[in-house]
Amino acid sequence: MLASEIRTGLDAAIWPATARAEPDGDVSIGGVRIAALAARYGTPLQILDEEDVRGRCRAFRDAFGDAEIAYAGKAFLCRGMASLIAEEGLSLDVCSDGELAVARAVRFPPGRVLMHGNAKTPDDLRAALGYGVGRVVADSFSEIARLAAAPDGARTRMLIRVAPGVDGGTHAALTTGTDGQKFGFPLSTGAAAEAVRRVLGQHDAGGRGRRGPELAGLHCHLGSQITALDAFEEAARRMVALLAAVRDEHGVVLPELDLGGGFGVAYRPGEAEVDPRELGERVRRAVREACALHRLPVPRLVLEPGRAIAAHAGVTAYRVVSVKRAAAGGVLVAVDGGMSDNPRPGLYGAAYTVRLAGRRGTGGDRAATVVGRHCEAGDVLVRDARLPADVRPGDLLAVPCTGAYHHSMASNYNLVRRPPVVAVRDGRARTLVRRETAEDLLARDVG
Numbered sequence: 318m319l320a321s322e323i324r325t326g327l328d329a330a331i332w333p334a335t336a337r338a339e340p341d342g343d344v345s346i347g348g349v350r351i352a353a354l355a356a357r358y359g360t361p362l363q364i365l366d367e368e369d370v371r372g373r374c375r376a377f378r379d380a381f382g383d384a385e386i387a388y389a390g391k392a393f394l395c396r397g398m399a400s401l402i403a404e405e406g407l408s409l410d411v412c413s414d415g416e417l418a419v420a421r422a423v424r425f426p427p428g429r430v431l432m433h434g435n436a437k438t439p440d441d442l443r444a445a446l447g448y449g450v451g452r453v454v455a456d457s458f459s460e461i462a463r464l465a466a467a468p469d470g471a472r473t474r475m476l477i478r479v480a481p482g483v484d485g486g487t488h489a490a491l492t493t494g495t496d497g498q499k500f501g502f503p504l505s506t507g508a509a510a511e512a513v514r515r516v517l518g519q520h521d522a523g524g525r526g527r528r529g530p531e532l533a534g535l536h537c538h539l540g541s542q543i544t545a546l547d548a549f550e551e552a553a554r555r556m557v558a559l560l561a562a563v564r565d566e567h568g569v570v571l572p573e574l575d576l577g578g579g580f581g582v583a584y585r586p587g588e589a590e591v592d593p594r595e596l597g598e599r600v601r602r603a604v605r606e607a608c609a610l611h612r613l614p615v616p617r618l619v620l621e622p623g624r625a626i627a628a629h630a631g632v633t634a635y636r637v638v639s640v641k642r643a644a645a646g647g648v649l650v651a652v653d654g655g656m657s658d659n660p661r662p663g664l665y666g667a668a669y670t671v672r673l674a675g676r677r678g679t680g681g682d683r684a685a686t687v688v689g690r691h692c693e694a695g696d697v698l699v700r701d702a703r704l705p706a707d708v709r710p711g712d713l714l715a716v717p718c719t720g721a722y723h724h725s726m727a728s729n730y731n732l733v734r735r736p737p738v739v740a741v742r743d744g745r746a747r748t749l750v751r752r753e754t755a756e757d758l759l760a761r762d763v764g
């Protein structure tokens with residue numbers, strides 16, 4: 318056991334920073350016990366450790382010096398989270414007018430908002446330009462033309478999203494830096510250089526000064542849940558080479574280089590995870606060295622971590638509804654949530670750990686599969702789990718590392734109501750997002 322594990326009784330690499338195993342078998346987070354939270358808010362319940370989020374924001378800021386750290390809101394966004402991100406001095410990456418509406422609701426500083434998306438709708442762009450976001454990350458030639466033609470277009474700043482042809486070795490559905498996927502302008506085909514040409518070509522058209530947005534720099538994002546640091550280094554080198562090619566062709570030194578996010582986290586003990594400090598050292602060194610090679614000034618870096626900020630802060634508490642003996646041995650433990658609050662096992666084969674909370678189990682552990690309540694045989698939350706032999710209906714189970722891409726990807730499948738998100742800190746809990754009600758479900762059903 319690691320020293321940290323002995324101190325908290327939990328694997329610190331998996332559980333939130335303030336999580337503690339209590340002597341009676343319960344788990345507390347932010348000084349509040351899961352059993353107390355479940356009694357007050359019901360289950361399923363998504364718990365967010367505020368200290369954990371803040372600590373990870375600071376770790377990224379410390380690791381990257383004067384770089385801009387933009388939290389990727391797609392991982393988990395609500396007003397409380399946006400405020401916390403703003404307080405910690407991070408910027409915010411949004412990818413829809415819906416995410417922007419949340420930023421707007423807390424008056425997130427517009428200059429620190431980046432708008433992404435491979436298919437931004439007219440509403441997305443209107444909202445971005447209307448709010449005066451700091452950068453729009455252009456993803457297609459038609460978007461470049463639309464921005465040039467937009468009434469507010471000339472007042473915004475733009476990054477061009479490049480697919481640098483680097484494979485981060487993650488799940489195919491999460492790979493976004495290679496050729497042949499839908500995001501960005503491929504480097505290999507010359508499309509990225511052509512995108513730069515189009516934007517800069519608008520600037521001196523007819524000697525009338527700049528039409529369309531100012532080109533602030535280049536962007537790439539290799540994908541998500543990547544742990545190979547050499548992939549980020551290689552992308553940095555290729556992107557700096559493109560910055561140098563832009564300088565050589567146009568005489569323009571672009572000031573910003575956004576290397577995206579995608580930093581992988583450990584969901585289970587022993588899994589690899591990106592250490593922000595090591596990432597910062599290696600990526601900054603790769604950029605510095607590439608800039609020296611090309612005799613370029615070092616651009617201002619932007620990083621966009623989503624999962625690495627939010628994942629570990631989240632724990633989902635479920636109530637056991639039934640326990641069945643499984644034909645293949647062990648037990649099937651069915652809980653009151655499932656693929657509607659965590660679609661990741663079904664989508665990516667994602668694996669989790671689970672633990673009994675609220676009491677101490679007896680009789681040793683046995684093999685268990687934790688399944689959800691939905692009408693699909695594939696609604697499995699945790700495979701290959703081990704749970705106390707006496708686990709029974711009414712028990713609480715806690716699944717760690719559910720802070721990113723859980724609430725944000727939750728659905729109403731089977732018209733199940735989405736769970737609340739409750740932030741905990743210093744012995745207090747506060748609702749960030751309340752539980753959905755039957756009235757909520759019926760509110761849009763106007764037929």
Ligand SMILES: Cc1ncc(COP(=O)(O)O)c(C=O)c1O
Nearest residue numbers: 389541578579580621622623624
């Ligand atoms: C453009 C962009 N930036 C940042 C992220 C955040 O990724 P992650 O949550 O893996 O850090 C994503 C999602 O993969 C993205 O599409």
Ligand SMILES: N[C@@H](CCCC[NH3+])C(=O)O
Nearest residue numbers: 391491541542661721722
């Ligand atoms: N939804 C994915 C991550 C997608 C990243 C967004 N660009 C996941 O849960 O792992």
